[in-house]
Amino acid sequence: MSTDRTSHGHWPEGYGRIMLDTVDSTMAEAARRAGDIDKPTWIMAQTQTAARGRRGRAWQAPAGNLNATLIFKPDATPAEAARRSFLAANALFAALSIYVPSEKLALKWPNDVLLSGGKVAGILLESSGQGPFVDWLSIGVGVNLRHAPDGVTDAAFPPVSLTQMGSWEVAPADFLTTLADAYATQEAKLKQMGFARIRQDWLGHAARLGEIITARTMREEITGIFDTIDDDGNLVLITGTGPRSISAADVYF
Known part of the structure; x- marks a missing residue:
């Protein structure tokens, strides 16, 4: 080394x-x-x-x-x-x-x-x-x-x-x-x-972009495809009920 x-x-x-x-x-x-x-x-x-x-x-x-x-x-x-x-x-x-x-x-x-x-x-x-x-x-x-x-x-x-x-x-x-x-x-x-x-x-360097991930907020757990982050930096997941924008959460793969 x-x-x-x-x-x-x-x-x-x-x-x-x-x-x-x-x-x-x-x-x-x-x-x-x-x-x-x-x-x-x-x-x-x-x-x-x-x-x-x-x-x-x-x-x-x-x-x-x-x-x-x-x-x-x-x-x-x-x-x-x-x-x-x-x-x-x-x-x-x-x-x-x-x-x-x-x-x-x-x-x-x-x-x-x-x-x-x-x-x-x-x-x-x-x-x-x-x-x-x-x-x-x-x-x-x-x-x-x-x-x-x-x-x-x-x-x-x-x-x-x-x-x-x-x-x-x-x-x-x-x-x-x-x-x-x-x-x-x-x-x-x-x-x-x-x-x-x-x-x-x-x-360009995001982990698991385009893949299924889980976001755990203080109130709920949301699973979906990691689509993007929006102009405010929120996480955008594509779920079974449509896109969800998440401002704060812990993310799990």
Whole structure:
């Protein structure tokens, strides 16, 4: 296995970077610093003591993995801000494909990245604002670079790490540079070509597109053919009673 630990790409112009040793969570740290940032800023910690995923689930974040949050103040409505999860997913796909063959990667709606069928990365969005536009948006990213969480035996998509799946080792700070560069490219695409291009790119790497999947919401379980995501980023399933648009759910294959 190669021990090349260099990053691929350059730190993007106009983006800040805060590097921490230990923090409760980079998402919590981003919220604390929200009033002080004057440009999009990545916050990375070597370890987190209280990391979390979607719906408040615990997220293991040992040293050697990427624990980072991008916080910024987009000129965006809450719905527009929420669509940034697809920019982050596209950026993660691009960054990870430098270290592992892209054909082994897939994007799982709404915010996971799969490597050979296992979960290698997750995305979490939070925003704040009372008016028509958000005051700030944070995009949390966790990537299993060196370690897969221990003791996870009942997951539909068991966690995997890059090194476990045959990649060379990459230091979190180097991967962050690769990811930040890729994310800045996604923001440029959004500005120049709109969400339609982001959506098109995401669908090009979507897991199980055109196949039967199950979406489990807080109220029901819906099974159908994964047809697309719509202009708002909702999952569209073709069911026995027609198309269903789903805004939030856990997806199972």
